Amino acid sequence: MNIETWGYIRHLFFVEKLAKKVIARQLNLDPKTVRRALAKETFSNRQSLSRPSKLDPFREKIAALMKTYPGISVVRIHEEIRKGGYDGGISILRTHVRSLKPEKQAFLYIRTLPGEEAQVDWASTGRIGDRKSSCFLMVLSFSKMIYIEFFPSQSLENFLAGHVHAFHYFQGIPRKIRYDNLKSVVLNRLGPNIQFNRRFLDFAAHYLFDPSVCNVRSPQEKGRVENAVKYVKNNFLAARTFGSLADCNQQAADWRDHTANVRIHGSAKARPIDLFREKEQSALISLPRTDYDTRMTCSVKSSSQCLVRFDTNRYSVPFPQASMLLTLKADDQFVSIYDKERLIAEHARSYDRHQVIENPEHVKGLLGARPQGAAFKHRDAICALGESAGQYLDALAKTELRLDKQFQKILDLIDLFGKSEVAAAIEHALQHGAFGHEYLRNIILANRRARAETKPPGTPSSKINPDLIRTIWVEERNPEIYDQYCHIKEEDDEDPKP
Structure with missing residues (x-):
């Protein structure tokens, strides 16, 4: 009963002199409500004491579930508290959960213009x-x-x-x-x-x-x-x-x-x-003529070993730039190194840790002056082909062959035929105990003949490799097929008959 109803009941009884039953019938109220209103000299809207709820023992658990899992559904909460003994319905749970959630805010929809x-x-x-x-x-x-x-x-x-x-x-x-x-x-x-x-x-x-x-x-x-x-x-x-x-x-x-x-x-x-x-x-605004250089830029100093450090890895630079202050620029794919404005080295960026990324060309001019160091660099380049390559070089060291020469010849095979073919030949030679660059070359050529591939990719000139010409097979052609293009009629060498 609100204050308006209370005041109107008192008006009808004390001023209009209506009976209690008449007031109850006219206002569609219970007679007890009318008597209670007349008994009150002043209006007080006392809230009735809240009755105990079946949810009361589970309020803390419900709050903890909602805090740990913000998007948890009422059904899942109901399943969890039932395990703890809750035997009430899901409707009062929905009402309670709704009261714990913050009120949703309302926002204006803003329409933007094209390109804005x-x-x-x-x-x-x-x-x-x-x-x-x-x-x-x-x-x-x-x-x-x-x-x-x-x-x-x-x-x-x-x-x-x-x-x-x-x-x-x-x-x-x-x-x-x-x-x-x-x-x-x-x-x-x-x-x-x-x-x-x-x-x-x-x-x-x-x-x-x-x-x-x-x-x-x-x-x-x-x-x-x-x-x-x-x-x-x-x-x-x-x-x-x-x-x-x-x-x-x-x-x-x-x-x-x-x-x-x-x-x-x-x-x-x-x-x-x-x-x-x-x-x-x-x-939209037109694109500029040149793009902004988004690469990471930093100053680095190369070591005496022609390496610069970046992101836990080391990258090689040409030996004339050893022990110099250089500029490094990196994006998600490449690491580029500059001497002032001149690009001197570029490598694919490595996301491994503590790796050495080298370009053999960077120290090529230095190897002639350091023959012992050259042998070690050649050995490392061959070992990079895989575990079998390291085992092959260990076995090769036990032979009487000259290692520095063998290393150089194997590197020549890599330049000529590629890493994959040389690695396959090394694995084959290791199984059969055939040590030396001659065996590797013969294995590669035999594999190529089996695949009908006698011409290696990137074939150098015959002056560099004179034996290569002999290994090239050229399909024989009938010369008469060219006559139709040149419109030449071949004449018989014999004298015509009279």
């Missing part, structure tokens, strides 16, 4: 192949076109490289790009005062877009890319296997072009690729 905005974020994807990985995502807010690429880390260099690749994929640049407070974008933030990463600002100025940062803990301000993260995890990564990061990116590109960007988008009710081509692509 994109949103960018990282998504942690665990391990792919033998290394950790993260997914870079860029979504055009108008057309919902998506670009994704997987990187081995969320470094600034990979972050910038992802932007460049996305710009080229879209063939243009949006006017504004939204971010959360990534370290690659924001170094420090105190309220509205933002300290941007200087290199990132330089990158943004190069491509003429305006970087925009969301408020702290406000993922709804870049909801399009947040939804894209969920879409990638549930639609692409789920139930797929990847042999390596390269394999993952290849599958991701296929999924992006044949699934993500050609589906009917849930909110746009159209295919992102159609909206992009018809309305958004022409509104």
Whole structure:
């Protein structure tokens, strides 16, 4: 009973002089309610004491389950507390769980213009192949076109490289790009005062877009890319296997072009690729003539052994640049080393640890002046073919053959026929106890004849290898087949008869 009902009952009884039964009948109330209202001189809305609930012994367990598993369903909670003896229904449990959840906030839907905005974020994807990985995502807010690429880390260099690749994929640049407070974008933030990463600002100025940062803990301000993260995890990564990061990116590109960007988008009710081509692509900022150099750059000093250290590994440089201060630039695929502005060495980047990555050409001019050192370098190059190669050289050392000469000849075979064929010949020779470069060459040629491949790839001139000419087989041709092209009629050597 509220205060209006209480006051009206008293008015009808004391002023209108109606009987209690009449008041109860007129207001459709129980007579006891009328008597209780008349007995009260002042109105007091006392809450009835709450009755004990079957949920009371399980409230702490319910709260713990919801804290540990934020997305847990009421059905699962019901299953868990029943194990502890709860015998009540699920309806009061639903009401209790609903009271523990924070109220959902409401937000305005903001429509963006073509080419006006994109949103960018990282998504942690665990391990792919033998290394950790993260997914870079860029979504055009108008057309919902998506670009994704997987990187081995969320470094600034990979972050910038992802932007460049996305710009080229879209063939243009949006006017504004939204971010959360990534370290690659924001170094420090105190309220509205933002300290941007200087290199990132330089990158943004190069491509003429305006970087925009969301408020702290406000993922709804870049909801399009947040939804894209969920879409990638549930639609692409789920139930797929990847042999390596390269394999993952290849599958991701296929999924992006044949699934993500050609589906009917849930909110746009159209295919992102159609909206992009018809309305958004022409509104993007044109690409600059040259791309920003996104590689990691640092100064390094080469050792007396012609090696520079980067990311726990060592990479070779030409011997004239030994013990010099050099510049190293690295991206996710290559490590490039410069002497001032001149490129002097480039290697495939290794993600193993404590490896030595060498180019034999870098010390080739040094080997003539260090014959003993040359033999060791040749031996290491042969051992790199595999375990069988090391065993073969150990057995070769027990013969009376001159090792330095044998090493050089085996390296010549590698240059001529390739590592795989020489490695196979070494394994065959090791099984039959045939030691020496002559045996290896004969085994390779025999294998080639069996495959009808007598010409080695990258054949050098006959001056370098004069015996090679004798091993080349040329198919015999009937000379008459050329006559039809030259229109020459062959005459008989004998005198014509009169």
